[in-house]
Amino acid sequence: MKCIEVPKTYAEKTIRLLRRHGLLDTEHLITRRDDHVVIPLRNDEQVPDILVNIPLKIISCNPPIRRKIRLRVPSHDVIGDVVIVRENVLETMDRNELIHVLRTLYPKIRTIYLKRETTGEFRTAVLEAIWGIDNPVTMHKEYGLRFKVDLRRAYYNPRLAEEHRRIAEEVGDDEKIFDLFAGIGGFSIHIASLHRSIIYMNDLNPYAVRLGIENIIINRKRIRGLIIPLCMDSSLTPKYFKQGVFDRVIANNPHYSHLFEHVYRYLLKDNGILHLYFVSSIEERDSFIEKYFSDWRILQLRKVIDYAPYVFIWRADLVKT
C-alpha cells in the first residue's frame, strides 16, 4: 500500500487535507519515522493536486492495522476532569470494564465517581470514587463561562447548560429577576453575561452560594448585569422583599417547586413570568399544572432533561394573572 511521508511540522495540515478529501486510510495507523510522519493513503492519485506546497514523498509502506475497539459506553456525565456514572450502570457492567471504557474515552480525566443518589433539601450527590483522586472540586465550562463546582457539597448538573442559555436568551435587558433556587449560579451568571439585568441569586445551601460568588468573580470580565447573592429559605422572601416588583422568577427546584406558589405570586409583577421546573411523567404533566397552578396562564411547556425511565424534568413558563 501507499503512504505519504511528510516532515512532522506538516503532519497536522496534511492529515486535515487528506481527511477532507476522503484520502486518509483510517484502517491503518499513522506512524513516526525520525522527524517525519508516515500517513497511510486510500489512494494516491489526487495527492499531488491536493497537497501543493507540502514537501512530501509517496512511498510504499506497511503500517500497523488500527485495532477496532468496540466500547460499550454507559450513560455518564463529564464535568471538568471528572466523570460521573450512575450506580445502576454496575448492574450491566463490571466495575473494571467501566473504568477501562471511561479511561479509554477520556484519557485526561482524573476521577471517576459512582453516583449513589441525590439527597436532601440541598439535592447533593452521594459519590463514591471508583478510580483516581477523590476530589469533587473541578472547573466546568458552559458556553465559555467557567463554573467552579463541588460535586459533593452543592447541586450541579451539566445537562442543564443548554437550559441556562435558553433562559438567558429569553430575558430582556433591564429586567429584575429572582433566581430562587440558584445552586452555584448557572441561570444567574448566564443571564448576567448577556443582559444588564438585576438578578437575585439565592440558595439555601451556603456552599452553593459561596461557589456562586466565586463563579461571579471567575467570570467577572464577561458579566454585564448585576448579581446579588443571597443565602436564604425562598419561602421567607415575602418577609424581606417588596411585593410585585420582579419581572421574572426562576424556580428550579423540581421536586418541591409547587410548594412555593404563594412566593412566586407575591414576588412577581402582574404579567410577570415564572419559569417553573417540575418532575413528572408525560401522563401526569398537565394534571400537575392544573392541580397547583390553575390560576396561571400557560405560555409554554417543554421537556428539559430526562430524569428516570418515562419521567422527565419539565419547564412550564407561566404568567401571573
Ligand SMILES: C[S@@+](CC[C@H](N)C(=O)[O-])C[C@H]1O[C@@H](n2cnc3c(N)ncnc32)[C@H](O)[C@@H]1O
Ligand atoms: C435543582 S437545584 C438548583 C440547580 C440550579 N438552579 C442550576 O441550574 O444549577 C435546587 C436547589 O434548591 C436549593 N434549595 C432547596 N430548598 C430551598 C429553599 N427552601 N430555599 C432556597 N433554596 C433551596 C438547593 O440547595 C439546591 O441547590
